[in-house]
Amino acid sequence: MDSVQVVLGIDIGGTNTVFGLVNKNGRCFYKNQIPTEANLPAENLFARLFNTFNSEVLLKRENYELVGIGIGAPSANIYRGSIENPSNFNWGYVDAVKMVEQYYALPVLVTNDANVAAVGEMMYGRAKNMDNFILITLGTGLGSGIVVNRKILYGKDGFAGELGHVIAEENGRYCNCGRRGCLETYASATGICRTVFEFLSMYNDESTLRDYSFNQLTSKHIFNAALKGDKIALLAFEYTGAKLGIALANSVAHLNPEAIIIFGGLARSGDLIIGSMKDNLEKNLLPVYKNSVEILTSGLMESENAAILGAAALIWKEIIKSESIVQELKKIGIKTN
Amino acid sequence: MDSVQVVLGIDIGGTNTVFGLVNKNGRCFYKNQIPTEANLPAENLFARLFNTFNSEVLLKRENYELVGIGIGAPSANIYRGSIENPSNFNWGYVDAVKMVEQYYALPVLVTNDANVAAVGEMMYGRAKNMDNFILITLGTGLGSGIVVNRKILYGKDGFAGELGHVIAEENGRYCNCGRRGCLETYASATGICRTVFEFLSMYNDESTLRDYSFNQLTSKHIFNAALKGDKIALLAFEYTGAKLGIALANSVAHLNPEAIIIFGGLARSGDLIIGSMKDNLEKNLLPVYKNSVEILTSGLMESENAAILGAAALIWKEIIKSESIVQELKKIGIKTN
Numbered sequence: 001m002d003s004v005q006v007v008l009g010i011d012i013g014g015t016n017t018v019f020g021l022v023n024k025n026g027r028c029f030y031k032n033q034i035p036t037e038a039n040l041p042a043e044n045l046f047a048r049l050f051n052t053f054n055s056e057v058l059l060k061r062e063n064y065e066l067v068g069i070g071i072g073a074p075s076a077n078i079y080r081g082s083i084e085n086p087s088n089f090n091w092g093y094v095d096a097v098k099m100v101e102q103y104y105a106l107p108v109l110v111t112n113d114a115n116v117a118a119v120g121e122m123m124y125g126r127a128k129n130m131d132n133f134i135l136i137t138l139g140t141g142l143g144s145g146i147v148v149n150r151k152i153l154y155g156k157d158g159f160a161g162e163l164g165h166v167i168a169e170e171n172g173r174y175c176n177c178g179r180r181g182c183l184e185t186y187a188s189a190t191g192i193c194r195t196v197f198e199f200l201s202m203y204n205d206e207s208t209l210r211d212y213s214f215n216q217l218t219s220k221h222i223f224n225a226a227l228k229g230d231k232i233a234l235l236a237f238e239y240t241g242a243k244l245g246i247a248l249a250n251s252v253a254h255l256n257p258e259a260i261i262i263f264g265g266l267a268r269s270g271d272l273i274i275g276s277m278k279d280n281l282e283k284n285l286l287p288v289y290k291n292s293v294e295i296l297t298s299g300l301m302e303s304e305n306a307a308i309l310g311a312a313a314l315i316w317k318e319i320i321k322s323e324s325i326v327q328e329l330k331k332i333g334i335k336t337n
Numbered sequence: 338m339d340s341v342q343v344v345l346g347i348d349i350g351g352t353n354t355v356f357g358l359v360n361k362n363g364r365c366f367y368k369n370q371i372p373t374e375a376n377l378p379a380e381n382l383f384a385r386l387f388n389t390f391n392s393e394v395l396l397k398r399e400n401y402e403l404v405g406i407g408i409g410a411p412s413a414n415i416y417r418g419s420i421e422n423p424s425n426f427n428w429g430y431v432d433a434v435k436m437v438e439q440y441y442a443l444p445v446l447v448t449n450d451a452n453v454a455a456v457g458e459m460m461y462g463r464a465k466n467m468d469n470f471i472l473i474t475l476g477t478g479l480g481s482g483i484v485v486n487r488k489i490l491y492g493k494d495g496f497a498g499e500l501g502h503v504i505a506e507e508n509g510r511y512c513n514c515g516r517r518g519c520l521e522t523y524a525s526a527t528g529i530c531r532t533v534f535e536f537l538s539m540y541n542d543e544s545t546l547r548d549y550s551f552n553q554l555t556s557k558h559i560f561n562a563a564l565k566g567d568k569i570a571l572l573a574f575e576y577t578g579a580k581l582g583i584a585l586a587n588s589v590a591h592l593n594p595e596a597i598i599i600f601g602g603l604a605r606s607g608d609l610i611i612g613s614m615k616d617n618l619e620k621n622l623l624p625v626y627k628n629s630v631e632i633l634t635s636g637l638m639e640s641e642n643a644a645i646l647g648a649a650a651l652i653w654k655e656i657i658k659s660e661s662i663v664q665e666l667k668k669i670g671i672k673t674n
Contacts, residue, residue: 132493146591148485148492155485155593156469157629165623166587177623250503254483254591256492286502286514292494334671 003065004029008053009312011113012073014038014088017045019053020305021064022312024320026124028305029064030057038089042099050103068107069100070314072116072307079158081110087176109314113137113307114161115152117263117300118145119317120310125299126261133259134251135298136163136244138266142184142191146255164188168247186243189219189266195236196222207232223269237272244273245280252281252289263298263306270297340402341366345390346649348450349410351375351425354382356390357642358401359649361657363461365642366401367394375426379436387440405444406437407651409453409644416495418447424513446651450474450644451498452489454600454637455482456654457647462636463598470596471588472635473500473581475603479521479528483592501525505584523580526556526603532573533559544569560606574609581610582617589618589626600635600643607634 006021006029013036020031034048057064073096074086081097100108111119118135121127127135131150137143142164146153153160164184165177172181173194185191196209196217207230212221225233248260260281266273278295285293300306326336343358343366350373357368371385394401410433411423418434437445448456455472458464464472468487474480479501483490490497501521502514509518510531522528533546533554544567549558562570585597597618603610615632622630637643663673 132497148490149488151486153485153592156595157593157625159625160469160591160593162590162623162625166590167583167621179621179623246504250587251591253499253503254497254588255490256494256497258493284504284516286499286516288494288496288499332671334669 003063005065005067007067007312007315008069009308009310009314010049010069010071011116011307011311012036012045012071012083013307014074017049018307019049020308020312021057021066022305022309022316024316026303026309026313028303028308031305031308032056036089038086038091040090042083042091042094042096046099046103066104066106067319068109068315069104070116070311070316071096071100071108071110072113072311072314073110074112076110076112077158078109078111078115078152078154081108083110107315107318109318111152111314112143112145113310114143114263115145116310116314117298117306118147118152118261120300120306120313121261121263121298122147122150123313123317124303124309126296127259127299130258132255132257133261134163134248134255134257135261135263136248138188138262138264140189142188147257148255163247163251166247166250168243183243183247187240187247191243192219192222192236192240192266193217195239196232199232199235199239203232203235205231209233219266219269223272226269226272234272237269238276240266241273241276241278242280245277245282246284248277248281249284249286252293253286256289257293259294259296261296261298263301267297267301340400342402342404344404344649344652345406346645346647346651347386347406347408348453348644348648349373349382349408349420350644351411354386355644356386357645357649358394358403359642359646359653361653363640363646363650365640365645368642368645369393373426375423375428377427379420379428379431379433383436383440403441403443404656405446405652406441407453407648407653408433408437408445408447409450409648409651410447411449413447413449414495415446415448415452415489415491418445420447444652444655446655448489448495448651449480449482450647451480451600452482453647453651454635454643455484455489455598457637457643457650458598458600458635459484459487460650460654461640461646463633464596464636467595469592469594470598471500471585471592471594472598472600473585475525475599475601477526479525484594485592500584500588503584503587505580520580520584524577524584528580529556529559529573529577529603530554532576533569536569536572536576540569540572542568546570556603556606560609563606563609571609574606575613577603578610578613578615579617582614582619583621585614585618586621586623589630590623593626594630596631596633598633598635600638604634604638 010019017036018033021029073083083094083096097108114137135145144161144163146161165182168183169181173185175182347356354373355370358366420431420433434445451474472482481498481500483498502519505520506518510522512519
């Protein structure tokens with residue numbers, strides 16, 4: 001039987017690390033998850049992960065040919081192959097690629113989860129035919145991956161695309177980064193909770209959300225309340241979308257993208273957030289950009305394996321690029337290898 | 338005698354159009370200017386320009402080999418080779434590249450003046466060794482050229498890099514684009530005049546600037562007053578730099594550039610504007626970007642022929658790129674042509 005070429009995609013989260021095998025077409029063959037245990041050193045996570053993976057997969061099923069390993073992780077830097085002092089991890093600076101190469105003599109790439117999601121959208125999601133777009137992840141914070149000419153925009157040091165930290169409001173909400181008014185203090189799962197608390201203080205409407213403490217409230221509660229017509233919850237979604245739309249009008253003036261794709265838990269709230277996002281984006285666009293930017297929800301998220309697909313796509317995209325160069329050279333009569 | 342390869346660089350301005358011949362090393366061999374006469378059709382400008390150029394240069398000096406024509410123009414679109422309804426021109430939509438190709442069977446490229454200046458900085462100015470930077474032109478308005486991996490970022494429709502129209506102040510000054518608070522209503526030659534009028538109304542300090550009407554006042558008057566220690570003028574420069582620095586902190590969060598290069602009349606005011614620009618940029622940067630972005634004044638502007646050099650660089654950059662591909666192919670034994 002012919003072996004199936006697969007990439008191991010790994011998504012390192014604050015609580016759990018998920019991983020799985022993905023073939024070139026984005027089919028997922030195996031997946032699993034282990035606790036990240038972010039208080040222990042990174043070596044510990046990789047040792048447990050590869051131990052599990054080797055015993056469950058590599059040692060058993062010989063019809064998989066592993067061709068590379070793609071990793072999504074917080075504070076990852078693709079230039080250095082590093083994961084650098086991720087917040088809430090006790091890791092410090094980790095030479096992630098070197099660490100993984102000690103286990104496997106294969107190509108290894110690591111970048112942050114928003115860039116991973118953007119590459120995933122190009123390979124398997126909404127951006128298969130897009131050259132220029134912005135991907136926004138709405139999780140605890142707001143992450144972004146910017147694509148220019150089908151390449152992730154990394155910038156000078158690999159830190160481009162921190163749209164969670166553009167200033168959405170001068171002297172606005174305090175941000176963990178030490179500044180004030182950053183977009184992610186408004187447009188994220190925690191941002192919408194902060195908005196609900198602001199609105200509970202401002203309006204007199206009855207709301208089931210008045211029964212939650214700040215520490216109890218989650219964006220899921222707000223979503224459920226909104227579905228039942230809770231006015232505070234609906235206003236909070238509208239405000240979140242508006243803040244996002246206004247801020248992204250400035251991003252469009254930088255990048256002239258064909259679409260903005262939103263990803264992550266809050267993206268599942270769909271029209272609750274997208275309606276006001278679209279309206280406020282359009283209202284704030286320079287005339288030359290009007291009606292030229294699509295707002296889409298992630299195509300990856302339709303799969304249960306979005307994070308694994310994205311991480312694997314990091315490697316598959318490079319492999320496909322090499323293959324197309326080899327093809328081009330063959331056309332003009334040059335053999336490689 | 339060997340002929341010298343030259344590119345014709347053309348800079349189309351609202352009042353005058355300057356043009357000249359530039360060799361690969363950025364030496365300027367001939368230059369001239371004619372009135373643009375923006376009330377007449379574009380055909381008229383090109384006919385006069387090429388008539389002058391042919392009779393003064395091509396028909397006389399046979400030791401020039403013309404290899405291409407680069408054009409900087411307002412509202413130019415490189416994808417379509419067009420100049421599209423530039424404000425204060427009676428041109429409408431002009432197929433500029435096609436129009437020029439009727440005169441010469443040569444490569445012709447057209448883009449806006451900020452992109453032209455950015456390419457010029459890469460070829461002949463401050464950015465010879467830079468992969469990622471932002472160029473800002475401070476003229477009547479604020480233009481920008483964004484460079485990613487040594488390529489101009491054009492985006493989906495060729496309209497990327499409109500940093501003059503990011504919102505610097507919600508509900509701020511009215512902009513010609515129909516919106517409010519755009520960066521160029523603060524940071525530009527007209528922006529600083531508006532600031533002086535705001536400050537004249539706010540402060541009681543004596544100032545020579547109190548003798549000018551709004552229609553009389555120019556940024557040059559403000560510059561001269563600042564040099565003499567005029568407090569209103571000094572404050573206006575500080576405020577202009579601050580608005581620019583704060584807005585560009587958001588651009589850095591998008592692009593992670595190695596430098597921001599400023600170009601145009603207001604850039605000549607040097608430290609008057611750059612000091613507060615730097616301070617306010619640094620103060621507003623996310624920690625990961627701090628002390629990583631240089632602020633520089635244009636290297637092209639040291640020449641008297643900045644606009645011509647930039648326009649010619651559009652073509653020279655493409656020629657050099659082709660030459661390096663040919664060299665690479667030769668190395669592996671492939672002959673081209």
